[in-house]
Amino acid sequence: MTKYLINNKANRNAFSCIFATLIAMSFTLAQSAESTFALADKCPPSFALDNNNQCQLRNLYQLYDSLQDRGLGGLKTALPKHRDGFSPQQIDLGRLLFFDPVLSADKNLSCANCHNPTLGFSDGMDRSVGARGQVSQRSSPTLWNSAFLSVFLWDARAHSLEEQAIGPLFSDKEMANTPEQLLSNLNQVAAYPKLFEQAFPASKDALTIDNTVTALSAFQSSLISLNSAYDRYAHGDAKALSSHELEGLNVFRSFVARCSQCHTPPLFTNQQVAVIGTPEPAGLPRDVGAAETFNAKRLTGGFKVPTLRNIARTAPYMHSGRFATLREAAEFYTKGRGHAVPEGEELLLHWHISDPKLTDTELDRLVDFMGALSDESFMPKTPNQVPSGLLNTSTSLAAALEK
Numbered sequence: 001m002t003k004y005l006i007n008n009k010a011n012r013n014a015f016s017c018i019f020a021t022l023i024a025m026s027f028t029l030a031q032s033a034e035s036t037f038a039l040a041d042k043c044p045p046s047f048a049l050d051n052n053n054q055c056q057l058r059n060l061y062q063l064y065d066s067l068q069d070r071g072l073g074g075l076k077t078a079l080p081k082h083r084d085g086f087s088p089q090q091i092d093l094g095r096l097l098f099f100d101p102v103l104s105a106d107k108n109l110s111c112a113n114c115h116n117p118t119l120g121f122s123d124g125m126d127r128s129v130g131a132r133g134q135v136s137q138r139s140s141p142t143l144w145n146s147a148f149l150s151v152f153l154w155d156a157r158a159h160s161l162e163e164q165a166i167g168p169l170f171s172d173k174e175m176a177n178t179p180e181q182l183l184s185n186l187n188q189v190a191a192y193p194k195l196f197e198q199a200f201p202a203s204k205d206a207l208t209i210d211n212t213v214t215a216l217s218a219f220q221s222s223l224i225s226l227n228s229a230y231d232r233y234a235h236g237d238a239k240a241l242s243s244h245e246l247e248g249l250n251v252f253r254s255f256v257a258r259c260s261q262c263h264t265p266p267l268f269t270n271q272q273v274a275v276i277g278t279p280e281p282a283g284l285p286r287d288v289g290a291a292e293t294f295n296a297k298r299l300t301g302g303f304k305v306p307t308l309r310n311i312a313r314t315a316p317y318m319h320s321g322r323f324a325t326l327r328e329a330a331e332f333y334t335k336g337r338g339h340a341v342p343e344g345e346e347l348l349l350h351w352h353i354s355d356p357k358l359t360d361t362e363l364d365r366l367v368d369f370m371g372a373l374s375d376e377s378f379m380p381k382t383p384n385q386v387p388s389g390l391l392n393t394s395t396s397l398a399a400a401l402e403k
Ligand code: HEC
Pocket: 098, 103, 109, 110, 111, 112, 113, 114, 115, 128, 129, 130, 131, 136, 138, 139, 140, 141, 142, 143, 146, 149, 151, 152, 153, 154, 155, 161, 164, 165, 168, 169, 173, 174, 175, 216, 220
């Protein structure tokens, strides 16, 4: 399906068409009965409930104290600081909101349409399509492990999940809503006022934009993926990686390939911005990226180093979705420094972007290794129905597109 969608205008039109039909279908669904929705009182896996009804993260990396900012260390390296401390009810309300199209202006698009759990919380498109068919400039990133991020978006312009969530809700290119309209839409759904009261018992007025954003952040912070074959290897199970994956890890960590200098374990991102000179879609101008965020010309074409966790699920790759496969993405790094930068254009490429001259076998092994970063064992449950009754899972969109 992924390949089918890449860089193809006709498919985009087909997408809009099917999209419209699905919207029409979803409006015929009745609002679900209030009584069907009760919020969880247990934390998701990977979290322990404390005496204040807050979910606290627990994982093996917390046993290691070689902090990232004290050097790269080995594989037994602590994770960056994380978000937790949300209640089970807040996380579960966030899950319902995440899948509910009632959040968008036309009630046709949920967060999950662009961050589809079955596609690594990405959408399989080169660049995302918004509530009104607008093509966004960039591809949808995974949301796994966003609890550990302090830098969000390709151009590094947001610094918390809360700050980030305001973007899609009220952006013309995404859900195109307004704060007033969103509150009015949520209040019109029978179940929401009560669910918000349950999740935010201390708030006098529970159904607010702030609490909506908190619940969404709570849910996203619960998406933990730290049990891949790589993690088992890092924690000491020498047999967890196949010989091919292990060879790949060694190339990845080598000072020839230098992948791990930017895609630093255990998160596989150092959360810094780097200019590496990936190509733009044919005919489109250079996306200046972080140059705009930091008002710094030297960062033209600079993007946040993305995590490689669950990377096998989130094709196509790079900010523009320009590479269809992991093999193509890996190959980019060995085709010569700056090879994809159009003639006459000056980009200040990062010094780790060199010319490692990796062999075909080494590239294959890199792909094998990146495949060992997959772990979806704590996949949250997609609700069977959402409080508005408007559920249109992207799974059904994807299935429709495949026909
Ligand atoms: C129309 C598709 C679309 C919708 C709907 C959408 N997103 Fe996104 N999301 C994107 C794209 C595209 C990006 C990258 C944008 C950029 O970097 O400029 C993104 C980025 C993000 C990021 C940053 C991740 C990172 O690692 O930097 C988070 C978090 C996020 N979205 C959460 C949400 C939430 C929560 C919702 C629902 C309120 C939502 N998104 C709705 C397409 C979408």
